[in-house]
Amino acid sequence: MAATLCLKLLPKQGWLPLTQSVRHGSKAVTRHRRPMHILKQKLLAVTRYIPPKHVIPPGAYPTQTKQVQEDSPLKLLMTRNLNKVFQDCKMIAVVQNNACKAEDMILLKHKLHKHGISVKFFPNQVVRPFLKDSIYSNMTPLFIGPTVMFVSKEPKVKEMLSTLRGAPQMTLIGACIENTLLSAQGLVSYSKLPSVTSVHGELVSGLTMLTSHTASLLQRHPAHLSALLQQYVKQQSSEDAPEGAPKAEEAT
Known part of the structure; x- marks a missing residue:
């Protein structure tokens, strides 16, 4: 009987396991999630629950006031x-x-x-x-x-x-x-710039020189014209005088 049990429990030569692997064909995923309609998105956004803010009762916390620092008298x-x-x-x-x-x-x-x-x-x-x-x-x-x-x-x-x-x-x-x-x-x-007094002196001297030069130019032509007229008068007086009368230059 013991030999019979051992023969039953020991695996036979060429024994195969009872489980068998069955191969199933893989299916491709062809269905995707459809996008949500725009109207439904708007409806969900409008109807979304917004919790109320926690209202702090007045006086629960001390108020923070900015301290204005005043300048010292010094x-x-x-x-x-x-x-x-x-x-x-x-x-x-x-x-x-x-x-x-x-x-x-x-x-x-x-x-x-x-x-x-x-x-x-x-x-x-x-x-x-x-x-x-x-x-x-x-x-x-x-x-x-x-x-x-x-x-x-x-x-x-x-x-x-x-x-x-x-x-x-x-x-x-x-x-x-x-x-x-x-x-x-x-x-x-x-x-290194000259002083204001020296600059003023140079300016006044330059203006004076220009003024004197302008005055000499203005007086030059009238003086020349006056000399010509005087010479002309002398020539006319010498021609109009008689031959025997002494000339004005000799009389002087």
Whole structure:
């Protein structure tokens, strides 16, 4: 009996599994989803549910108010003084301060004061907002870093340049001369121009020379005509006089 069971359980020679694979033919997908009609799209868009916004009751959160920062009285005073400087002075030069010592700065102030030039110190936080809203807005790029202003009521560029030669710590950046912005090289060219008094003298001398030349030209023809007439009168008088009578020239 055990042998019979073993023969039944052991696979026979040439035994095949009972499962068989059946091959089915693959079908191509020929049906696609049809596009939705435009009217149906519009209807779905109109009837789409839009949830209401969450309404926050008033007073639930504190209101955020912008704090307006008012200028300090010192800043207002410095802005007023700066405005007065730009109104009264015709020369405003911007100089960069490269770690100049206090003693050298005092000596430089004294030398500039002899020529009527003052040294003004204004922080860039005051100068830049003032220039931004004024006609001198083109001077704003000059005020970068530690800067000093040399101001005078009359343009004294030559004196300022000669004084700055003895202060290597001070570097001239630019200046505004009679509402005209000039670079450092432009200030050097401006200093080489003659003074207004000499220009006025040259202009007056030129006009006087032209006037005198014009007057001489205008008087030349009448004087020549007068000389010719006088000569003609003398010739006529000598011809009309009798032969025995002495001539007017001999009588004299």
